[in-house]
Amino acid sequence: MSPLPFTDMSASALAAEIRQGRASAAEVVEAHIDVFRQVNPGLNALVAERFDAAREEARRADARVAVAAPDEPLPPLLGVPCTVKEAVAFTGMPNSSGVVARGGVPATATAPVAQRLVDAGAIVLGVTNTSEMCLWVESENRLYGRTRNPYNPTRTAGGSSGGEGAAVGSGASPFGVASDIGGSIRIPSFCCGVFGHKPTRGLLPATGSWPPCDDGNRALFAHGPIARRAEDLMPLLRIMAGPDGVDPLAAEMDLGDPADVSLRDLPVLLIDEAWPLAASVDMLWARERAAGALAAAGAQVRRRRMPALRRAVESYITTLARMSGIGARDVLFAAGANEVHWRALLRRGGPHTVATRLLLVAERAQTRLPRRWAERLITTGEAIADELRNAIGDGVLLEPTLATTAPRHGRTVGRPWWLAHVVPFNLAGLPVTQTPLGLDPEGLPLGVQVVAGHGRDHVSIAVALELERVFGGWTPPPLHVGGRPDRLVRVLS
Template structure:
């Protein structure tokens, strides 16, 4: 009997080994097929599209290549006028749009009138220091996608049924950018209801890549990425449900940040109310420079809702003054909250604010934090610029005062406080191992290796390769998550009326459908079997838990943006799952920043994603800025003719 059991165990072990070998061989065959199909597709489409062309050279107004924050500073100092800036971007937009086909509506003449009014106020010195602080992008032009509502602008979502529809109010992210002083000069093209990897619809047509007009800009924020990269806009606001910010940003060689899910109010984007729960979609900034990401993200997302009480000029251990009176401790209203950041501590502890920023010259963050039972961090002196705090200029030397975060949870301290990138933990992933996706090409891996070498040269700990269980099911996880989204694709596509995929397929074959082939594919996918729902949901949870545990609150993950750079037009109809390297982080609700890493031998942008744990967006943004300063950055898709 023992001999039979031993023989059975040996047979089982042999079977497992043979299964492993067979699966390994099958995997290699599938990957080889991916490579051969992609190579054939590239060859055929290159022959079809003929000669490569890029967008027009820049011959004047070279300042439009500067960052949005630099331009804002030049307007504040009077070295540029808002009208001059808006006119220059609009002129550039008009010059490149016939090649790119990236503008859905605009440029708006009203933007120039608004710019003139700003200039008049600046000339008369009517803008106070406080207003400048509240409007950091005063007079700077920006764009946003057609699916994000801009009051008075066309709001078609790429649908023929909405070709003349206009928005009646601004989306929340647009409203906040306008409150920050920015001027919306145009809206940009999208695929039908934002649901495809190529920006093409039957209202505006197809949008072209500024680095190679024969190639895709991705989707759904494709018009945004194209016009920003070509310097037709200072910056933009995109939305991302499966890579819709990061994919176009990668293909067009710019920066794009997908925030942690739920951080930004989505009211007014693709008919969202802003009250939806458990959604993957989120709005975020798209820029030519990493240093613009955080200021724009702050203005379009995190909202200052109030200021809090202090003792007179912050100089006492109790928060009391003759303007507002005395502030009470939420644990015992008879007791002090300390000072000087006492109002902050009280309102945060009582859940009247998500977090706050205090200042500390003698315990002014830590004392109130202690008295009110929350967390407070006083940074190393000199680490944070103190301009605007208690009349400081930010140029003071040898001062004790420092600004720092105040929170209910320790895990929030690091995301709010700009991290020291040299002390972070770095990891990288080379392959998600989803067999529906082609393997990562050598140029993309080379870009990733360059970033790893740079990180290793500055960080205290080396960058470590990791594997994450469950990523091999990325395409299934995203497909399932999309089915749980609060808006049905068929209703969105039909502008409120259900659309039958079979009927539309027949109409398409007869040349009678109002929709693109890509949208009809998505409709058909929606009626196909859902798969093993329990297994998919369990895998999503396990994958999310594994990556969050791996990252903690001080970890960063470097991931290839995609298997390869921008494909030729129409290739996405074959390379359907190429977007999986982006959609993985929508499924897991993680923040991710797309950064450019130079060009390949064909002049196409390379890049990678920087990923962090939920609510650790600042880690992504800080690392993006560090890499930009020393290794990479936006490379213009045009030549300059002086």
């Protein structure tokens, strides 16, 4: 048996232990359920569980291993537990994205990206919390409440996949399925100290998320994995990738191998500050350390300015608002929510968060933006995307995920400039691997985005693997159990 406890191991390592008979799927699944039972009352990461079904699936996996011939190929993730963002459909589980009017509505089918993992043998423990409609960077809603950061409960776990980030970051899940239309994989992965990968545009189908994508916003959206170990990212992508016959953007792509990537002479780009919200000293220091580690491996680090990035947030917001065929208000009405009058948006309470109420006001204001201004901002976004693609080329870009470490709860609400460091890469459709880089003096995760060229997901993942080797990757947190900040335990199962 491995010297590491099950709740520290990668999914790949767990699968090997189960396949080779050194551990049972039942033991592995139960170890992760135990962590959830300890930490979830304080974190509120998992919002609906299927523990009994997972135990039965683990028993069936063990029975399959027991009768398998020595050379019989078994599913690559057989018996390995995982979690799924509540916004990603999984048959029989809630699929509301925190919208009160949609509470209790179960998914009637499973999203292709989740089904492909199940077909590969993964066992889903449950679904995790999101921001309301998946439209803000903090995971809070009036249906399930707020998700807290496993490193400090006064800090956000990020959003919109904050429940997934907290589940993986706490050690309760080896990996999970998430989605990203404006940082929603990368921000929670960063805040919770784990790895997350936003794939190249079109690599994974967008089918099966709620709210659904339309032809206007699909190009900004991506499903992708969050994992506690970098070695899992590429195998998970290979399982989830490929067209599904529904998403018109999903296409077959040749996926490279991170092992074939040489860091020697790899171009590594750093953009000097050109953002509406400048990164803190700690965040820039983390990026510089990452660049230094890559330089030590033979990479060629260079710098440049990109002043157009100052317009990235407004260009992104305008692109999302004007290109989408359905707005947030329409989504709420389709879910059965009552009409939201503007006076009600100013009152406390009600079925919608402050972030959602502000979003509805901003959405209404966006419709009054003169058409020529909107077109100019959309064009600016396209130019930013082109400049980024050309600047990165065959190399990678290192960029902080947020301007600071995980903010306190509520500090980002009504402040769209927090999106500045993530949304340019949604505009460009480029692959990004969020990579942890240890903890700051207050014990909060540090990290960096590693951005690669189109279709070069294996390159950003190769860089993440090197940075994990140098800096250690995920650091198991002290966990606040049962919502009591005075009880700190380190769960190593």
